[in-house]
Amino acid sequence: MSTITDTRGQVALRHLSKSYNLNGQTLPVLRSLSLDIRPNEALAIVGPSGCGKTTLLRLLAGLEKADSGQILIDGIPVTGVGTERAVIYQEPRLLPWLTVLQNVAFGLELRGLSRAQAQERAGRYIRLVGLEDFRNAWPRQLSGGMAQRVGIARALTVQPEILLLDEPFGALDAMTKLSMQEELARIWGEEAVTMVLVTHDLEEAILLADRVLVLTNDGTPPSLVTVDLPRPRDRNSADFVAMRRMLMGKFGLH
Incomplete structure (x- = not known):
């Protein structure tokens, strides 16, 4: 976790549910999710397509509304976008x-x-x-x-108190992506900011996060994995490889 301490940027999810209507049928993507994100924490959200990763990030950003439940930032309910949050997308969208x-x-x-x-x-x-x-x-x-x-x-x-990132390096080539992951780890370490990162890349999640929220699309309850590895992290260390193998196992991969 970042060495800078701050009491701002605390996020609480309380019984958060969200579903979509698909061809007349209700498709639930989040089911009564409750979670506390600590100030200055780096949380990665991983899971297969359709599990609700980006939906959760959009709810945190105030770009969508939940069907039920509540999001609180520093104890205040989220009712829309706010200046205490900033979003980084896969494309930088520069003018x-x-x-x-x-x-x-x-x-x-x-x-x-x-x-x-x-x-x-x-x-x-x-x-x-x-x-x-x-x-x-x-x-x-x-x-x-x-x-x-x-x-x-x-x-x-x-x-911002909270930085929300939606697959920020997904469009980059492999070498640039590795470099940018290291840069983001450095930048987060220097800034007093809570970071929530959506990614398909399990290695990226382990490199950057204090905890990893694992979502599924088969109805299995979400799980939280603590990344108890020293920073800066070594992708080739035995503990890093073991953590990656463990996360892969949650998706039936070997």
Whole structure:
């Protein structure tokens, strides 16, 4: 867990249920899920397609409403989107007519900061993600990994309590993905932020998370796995490999 302590960013899920209507039939994806996410914790959510991973993230973001149950952040019920949460998607969705610096500062200007104030704070987070030399570059001049770094900087610059990530590296090539996972681990370690990460990649979950929430689509109750490994984590260590094997076993994989 991050060494920075903060009491903000505590999330409580209470008997959360969500279903969809598919061709006249009710398809439940979350069934009375209760969970406490600690301040500054990194939680990964894994499971097969259709198990409710992204649905849960959207509920946390306030982009969808649950059928029943409640989400509380710092004890306050979630009723929609909020400034204490920021979302990072698989595609960074940068504005092509703005430079890196302008993209990162954009949200701050919308919140009322002066351009000078916004760009000063944006510059800090551009340095944090290692893009100081590209602050004046256009999105079209960036690689996929660099563009995603801009997306991370843009999310962090509004200083959220909770960072929600939906398969943030799913569109990257294998080598860039490995590098970005290491970068995200470093960045989270430096920031006082609660992180909830949706991923299909079990290794990514073990590398980044304090705990892993395992969802299924066969009605089996969700389970929580504590990742009790020292940081920074070694993908090749015996304990890491054993943890990966254990998670694979939960999905019938060997």
